[in-house]
Amino acid sequence: MLREFHLADVLTLGNAACGLAGVFFAMQYMSSGSLAHFFAAAAFSPAALLFDWFDGRVARWRHQQSVLGRELDSLADIISFGVAPAALAFAAGLRGGWDWIALTYFVCCGVSRLARYNVTAERLSAGHDKVAYFEGTPIPTTALLTGVLAWAAWQDRLGEHLYGGLWTIGPGDLHALSLLFVLSGTLMISKTLHIPKL
Numbered sequence: 001m002l003r004e005f006h007l008a009d010v011l012t013l014g015n016a017a018c019g020l021a022g023v024f025f026a027m028q029y030m031s032s033g034s035l036a037h038f039f040a041a042a043a044f045s046p047a048a049l050l051f052d053w054f055d056g057r058v059a060r061w062r063h064q065q066s067v068l069g070r071e072l073d074s075l076a077d078i079i080s081f082g083v084a085p086a087a088l089a090f091a092a093g094l095r096g097g098w099d100w101i102a103l104t105y106f107v108c109c110g111v112s113r114l115a116r117y118n119v120t121a122e123r124l125s126a127g128h129d130k131v132a133y134f135e136g137t138p139i140p141t142t143a144l145l146t147g148v149l150a151w152a153a154w155q156d157r158l159g160e161h162l163y164g165g166l167w168t169i170g171p172g173d174l175h176a177l178s179l180l181f182v183l184s185g186t187l188m189i190s191k192t193l194h195i196p197k198l
Contacts, residue, residue, distance in 0.1 A: 011055035012072045018048035019080030022146075026084070026091040035153055041088050042150035045143045048080035052140055070121065074114040081139045082110035085146050089181060092149050093159040097172025102182050109185030110139050116189075134195040137187040145184060148177075 025041035028034075055073060086103040094103060113136055120135065152158055160166070164176025187193060 006069065008055045008058040009069055009072055011051050011058060012069065012076050015048045015051035015055065015073075016076035016079050018044040018051060019076065019084045022048070022080070022084035023087045026087040030091045038088075038091065038153050038158070039150060041084075041091070042146050042153070045080070045084065045146035048076075048084075049140055049143050052077065052080070070118060074118055077139050078107075078110055078114055081142045082107045085142050085149075086181070088146060088149050089177070092152065093162050094175050094178050094181075096166065096174055096178075098169060098174035099178045101172075102174070102178035106142075106181040106185040109188045110142070113139055113188040133197055136190040136193055137184070137195060139188060142184055142188075145180060148180065152177075 022041045022044035025037050025044065029037035029041060052073070055069075086107050089103055090099075116135065152163060157163055162175050162177050164179075167174045167176070
């Protein structure tokens with residue numbers, strides 16, 4: 001199988017590796033409490049973004065786009081821009097019962113958005129090399145959430161000091177910051193929101 005990989009596919013695996021490294025550093029932060037680990041976890045998000053940007057450019061430049069590459073890209077994206085931000089948010093302190101639901105919703109929206117993209121890409125491209133627009137926000141936009149968490153860490157606003165505070169609703173707790181993840185997930189699965197692809 002590896003013999004069938006193109007350069008773009010290797011770059012896509014770099015994206016996935018960055019996402020996994022982000023998850024590992026988020027877990028390391030929970031163990032150590034060292035902000036260096038938290039910032040390292042956050043830094044892998046823009047690194048994944050670079051790999052994600054380059055793999056598409058390289059595939060088009062070398063005329064090596066494939067169904068395998070598209071599927072590989074989606075799997076890498078869900079790690080880097082779905083699971084990794086959710087893991088970092090959990091490490092940052094979004095650990096209430098409602099926070100869990102919000103973060104799970106966010107990741108499920110990301111999975112659903114990528115699956116929809118994969119099955120509609122040919123229709124949306126209308127015979128061209130790439131699609132003209134995205135239905136819903138692209139999942140790499142969730143790197144902004146990682147940026148918000150990194151900014152919170154920089155301002156010493158993690159844990160009980162998270163922006164917006166904590167609400168107890170029925171049997172569980174909800175941090176206001178979780179609502180950003182709900183909003184991001186909802187925008188990803190929107191069918192009416194069309195984002196031009198540059």
